[in-house]
Amino acid sequence: GVPVLLHIFFFRSVASPPSSNFLLLGPSGAGKTAFTALLEVKSTPASKKSQTTHTSQTSTLITVTLPPSVPTGSNRYRSINDPSLKEATRNPIRYRLKDTPGHGKLRQTQGIAELISMSSSKDLKTKIRGLLFMVDTAALVDEATLRDTASYLHDVLLVLQQRALGKGKSSTKRDAEIPVLIAGNKQDLFTALPAEEEEVLGDDDGKGVFSFKLLEQVGIKVDVVGGAVKGDAEEEIGSGVRRWEEWIGMCL
Ligand code: GDP
Structure with missing residues (x-):
């Protein structure tokens, strides 16, 4: 009867709630606000588009729709003939x-x-799935900016390292790992360092505690991927945010 029909209608028209949380960190000026605004615009149907403004003084939580063409980690191993994976039907x-x-x-x-x-957090609603640390690759030529960026990144990785080592915990069961993406933004600018050279940020130059390799030993995976919030509409290689969306997709 009617209740069943309504039931089906309800489930068809309401998308499932987002279950994964990503945290976006990085020094000011890296492009976090621009990236967040871009993802928000891309996720909003054309009919509902309105200019949203965010300030850089407070945290902003947005819900984003992954572009249908971006693969997800959970369907990675499924057959390409699986109809549920077709872009239009996913x-x-x-x-x-x-x-x-x-x-x-x-x-x-x-x-x-x-x-x-x-x-x-143990609560799915607030628990972190992945961490994005955004860097302005064009500003790293400036010594002070490089130092400032590296020091923030070190503080962030220290939190993850301590967590991975289970400091202060008696539990033997390890928490789920938190993958890290270093998003090397502004690759459109000619002063930008190639993203691969972001290793400079993880280099301990004999003094510090960190190197990306050391982090891998405690189970923290760090990927460094270049892109440009500014060039997202263009097809140029290295521009846009596509590769960051692919990284996010692999976490889902
Ligand atoms: P936030 O402090 O990390 O939130 O940085 P914003 O999002 O406010 O960006 C700082 C400045 O960088 C703004 O003027 C942006 O327009 C600019 N910006 C962001 N992404 C890019 C990019 O990919 N290329 C270039 N050239 N500029 C960018």
């Missing part, structure tokens, strides 16, 4: 992205605090 896959302010004074109270809270 149910929209959504995730949440939390953008945080990158200004020096707000890092500990907002960015790092958010990371600690999301990485210790």
